[in-house]
Amino acid sequence: MPFINVKMAGPEPTKEQKQKLVEEMTDTMVRVLGKNRERVQIYIETYDASSIGSGGKTLEEIRKEQK
Amino acid sequence: MPFINVKMAGPEPTKEQKQKLVEEMTDTMVRVLGKNRERVQIYIETYDASSIGSGGKTLEEIRKEQK
Amino acid sequence: MPFINVKMAGPEPTKEQKQKLVEEMTDTMVRVLGKNRERVQIYIETYDASSIGSGGKTLEEIRKEQK
Amino acid sequence: MPFINVKMAGPEPTKEQKQKLVEEMTDTMVRVLGKNRERVQIYIETYDASSIGSGGKTLEEIRKEQK
Amino acid sequence: MPFINVKMAGPEPTKEQKQKLVEEMTDTMVRVLGKNRERVQIYIETYDASSIGSGGKTLEEIRKEQK
Amino acid sequence: MPFINVKMAGPEPTKEQKQKLVEEMTDTMVRVLGKNRERVQIYIETYDASSIGSGGKTLEEIRKEQK
Numbered sequence: 001m002p003f004i005n006v007k008m009a010g011p012e013p014t015k016e017q018k019q020k021l022v023e024e025m026t027d028t029m030v031r032v033l034g035k036n037r038e039r040v041q042i043y044i045e046t047y048d049a050s051s052i053g054s055g056g057k058t059l060e061e062i063r064k065e066q067k
Numbered sequence: 068m069p070f071i072n073v074k075m076a077g078p079e080p081t082k083e084q085k086q087k088l089v090e091e092m093t094d095t096m097v098r099v100l101g102k103n104r105e106r107v108q109i110y111i112e113t114y115d116a117s118s119i120g121s122g123g124k125t126l127e128e129i130r131k132e133q134k
Numbered sequence: 135m136p137f138i139n140v141k142m143a144g145p146e147p148t149k150e151q152k153q154k155l156v157e158e159m160t161d162t163m164v165r166v167l168g169k170n171r172e173r174v175q176i177y178i179e180t181y182d183a184s185s186i187g188s189g190g191k192t193l194e195e196i197r198k199e200q201k
Numbered sequence: 202m203p204f205i206n207v208k209m210a211g212p213e214p215t216k217e218q219k220q221k222l223v224e225e226m227t228d229t230m231v232r233v234l235g236k237n238r239e240r241v242q243i244y245i246e247t248y249d250a251s252s253i254g255s256g257g258k259t260l261e262e263i264r265k266e267q268k
Numbered sequence: 269m270p271f272i273n274v275k276m277a278g279p280e281p282t283k284e285q286k287q288k289l290v291e292e293m294t295d296t297m298v299r300v301l302g303k304n305r306e307r308v309q310i311y312i313e314t315y316d317a318s319s320i321g322s323g324g325k326t327l328e329e330i331r332k333e334q335k
Numbered sequence: 336m337p338f339i340n341v342k343m344a345g346p347e348p349t350k351e352q353k354q355k356l357v358e359e360m361t362d363t364m365v366r367v368l369g370k371n372r373e374r375v376q377i378y379i380e381t382y383d384a385s386s387i388g389s390g391g392k393t394l395e396e397i398r399k400e401q402k
Contacts, residue, residue, distance in 0.1 A: 001394055002341065006337065022120030025120070025360055041121055042121075043119055051246070053241070070311065071138065071254075073163075089257060093254065093256070095154075096142075112252070126135055141311055152393055171390055176387065178387070185313070186311055190295070202376060221296075234276070242376060244338065318350045319379040320379070321360070322376055322377075324362070325354070325357060326350070
């Protein structure tokens, strides 16, 4: 029954990256916690930089300042 | 104050399906738990098959294998 | 793969209530959206009234005012 | 390490509104709870009115009735 | 219908702090985004330091190293 | 800014297991997606078996049937 929700800033990962992420995180749940592989569910979400805040600024603002 | 978050794989449900889901889940909260109908909030989210993992594979991989 | 998260104010529902809630919400996902019963996951969470806010006040404050 | 997730109905807030929201909610975490500004993370999500339920109806149905 | 979920490391905030947090975050939603005060819902969750990870370590490990 | 939320059934993992889980999942985010290690946040939550549903039954019911 384990449920993992991964939220991150865009750009959207490639399909191969999402497959790798699902594979590795499922392995971790099985190896480290002994969970049932078939029951591990993972939802991956990507957000626009303007919709994420860190340290009081949006990621978009932070990325502009770093240019 | 009850809050329900429903995450699922696409395709996106129709408007009628979402209305029915909201109606039935609200009824359940009222009948089974005695909650205040007016206060029940529900958020429905649909994900691309490549963004959902189950059993170590993405749903997209699983659907391809099932063809 | 459907995932449902139910958050609510205490008191904690009884085991029978949680069973009924799981049963009914799973039925809704199967009947209304055609989802696979075996894949529907539900997580139920109960919160202290002091940890929930509505309309700018905590539920604890609201309940005190209603006495 | 504080994490804040804000879900709301569309329309999508402007970039300036999201910046202001991030700024103010981070300030609140720092002033009220003494949290470390650099560690406060905020994710903002906007939903279609047909994907949100309140009082047993979708927000879309409610908005139509209010016209 | 806005929903805000605040997750943070313990210790649990006091009731007064949670009231202040609810009040200020609701004000922000009303002032910055024009949302309906009565509809803003907030759920506050506190976690043990051993259940939070940052930069590859648990917050408990980080706090031990900082002593 | 990546945020990972891991929900699972009890019993509560040991501190060492949670450290290992944080370490491995952070490594995955860095190696597979190139994310900044210092910014990866992980929240781990454990639920009572009576508060988790799968296939229309609570995990507690399922575990009883399996005895």
